[in-house]
Amino acid sequence: MSPSNAPRFSADYPLRAHNTFGFDVRARLACEIQHEAQLPIALQAAVAAGLPRLVLGGGSNVVFTRDFEGLVLRMTLRGRRVVGEDDHAWYVEAAAGENWHQFVCWTLEQGMPGLENLALIPGTVGAAPIQNIGAYGLEMSEHLVSLRALELSSGEPVVLTAAACRLGYRDSFFKQEGRNRFAITAVTFRLPKAWAARAGYADLERELVAQGGAARPDAQAIFAAVVAVRRAKLPDPEVLGNAGSFFKNPVIEAEHFTLLREREPGLVSYPQPDGRVKLAAGWLIDQCGWKGRALGAAAVHERQALVLVNRGGANGTQMLALARAIQNDVTERFGIVLEPEPVCL
Template identity: 55%
Template sequence: MSLAPSALAIEQAASLRDYNTFGLPAVARTLVHIRGDADVRRLLEHPEWGMAPKLVLGGGSNIVLTRDPQAVVLHVAVAGRRLVAETDDAWIVEFGAGERWHDAVAWTLDNGWPGLENMALIPGTVGAAPVQNIGAYGLELADRFHSLDAVDLITGRTVTLDHAACRFGYRDSVFKRDAAEGGLAGKSVITRVRLRLPKPWQPVLGYLDLERRMAETGNHQPDARTVFDWVCAIRRAKLPDPAVIGNAGSFFKNPVVSAEQCHDIIARDPHVVHYVLPDGRFKLAAGWLIDACGWKGKTIGHAGVYEKQALVLVNRGGATGAEVVTLARAIQESVYGRFGIRLEPEPVIL
């Protein structure tokens, strides 16, 4: 790494293997470490890279690199965590976009501000969380979101977006949609995120794995720390640690189908795991669908399906992005052939 006269932290011909949790090989011609809003503005003023295409990279937990990016890669490393405000009905906490998500969850609990415990151990950074609208065990980021700051990659201006402006959907937000859809994909860098943790705290327990824990322990009124510990134990039991086995967490979104479609699938496969949604539609467990098609533990090239959770694709050592994509497409075709459902990948495939 070198510090240019502009004080930007820049690397040339930088390997991105350590910057994506899949551990896939790729090289950035220029990698810029963003430590604050000012770094983005310095980059935009740079005579060579200011007008060049940009690729924003946080913790690399939601990307599959199939080639060397030609764009200038921005590694978001903005630090910081603080309580912004406390009201009668909520705590408002703020994090730098480069903070690790799980560390942020643990920090709020350590300070007596519960509300994020269901999303413990999700890999990646805080800045990536609103992009993907991450979620787990019955809770989504959108349920706790307050606002965020982002720097426009054209003007260099810092803007604040509230919940409505982020246009959250299931594993979706305005940051994943391109300009044709009125989106901000590739047009801004998230630098700070604020979350609203409501008072009084109420546990979110309507998820099968958590219901099983309550039944096993006899604890039907767990506190936030207990829910946190349960979620960590559940995830560790069936999801691989990216530091040990390269992966991007859940690879496919859980498909949402009509009640008619769900009843049709249940008639053929009574054991399908499904959850009713408030609007009457049903969410199906993508991992169950993949497992039912016989993919758990299978491998194509050096990419495989994790033995303990079919929803997770893994790097068995030396995998390329092309091998991961080949495996993912084979799974999609298999699930569609049996169930008539098209699985949609969660990570961005570059």
């Protein structure tokens, strides 16, 4: 590697612009990773200095409660390309630092639909498998083929198949046994040529009608509807600090659901293929009276109770205190423990 491409380190690095809550925290050391070859060098430096490491993409799924006393690896690798095609699908690869929404836009521009329901989800491509992002009836796991990563302890590159990533509802190998063990560098997706619209969610149906109401909407129409719905319901992190949905939608056993619905007839629910039932966490929170309420500058968004926001000057500790208060009320009323989506540091 030439000296000009060697990783550059910055001390006492401000992270306010690198977490979507906008928390004013700093890292003892930070390094921007623009090429895969820079990662082993940066990791060796962290080991030599005895520093913990944190892999950071767009910062859209993290809650910093304090300064990070270690090395932050800012993953800004770029690139997207078609790596294969057969009679049934296209295979596309994107580098970890690519903006997820822009990647979705690019696939549609190339005439390769399939990811349109996941439009406008904040974050990077590299973070998508960790969370197994999903929205409006689609999860990223349905299109994942494989990913490239670097093992942090050894600096060795690995390729993991979709099966090895063990993707579940907002869950993956990288949040369990693989937690803090890998830095994802590139992800490959399969986009089937036999495309079928997914527009079964009420919000999407209403928006599609408002936009013209085609009997058989194409991928671009669904993309536009998803973007419109998300912009109407969710705050822009550039304007109001947030990490999107703060809590997972709880999935409960059918017996529990039956008992709960007898007491709460308005319960919003979605039957699952395995017989369990997914509940709308936002509805549970709203029923507990939290929509629009605040604890200091940490608040629940007035249009979407699933989103916690920084109204200005809040810190991570205050945001977690708000989250705990919401969890306590939901547990007391419904007997359900809400699980946060973001990683708390």
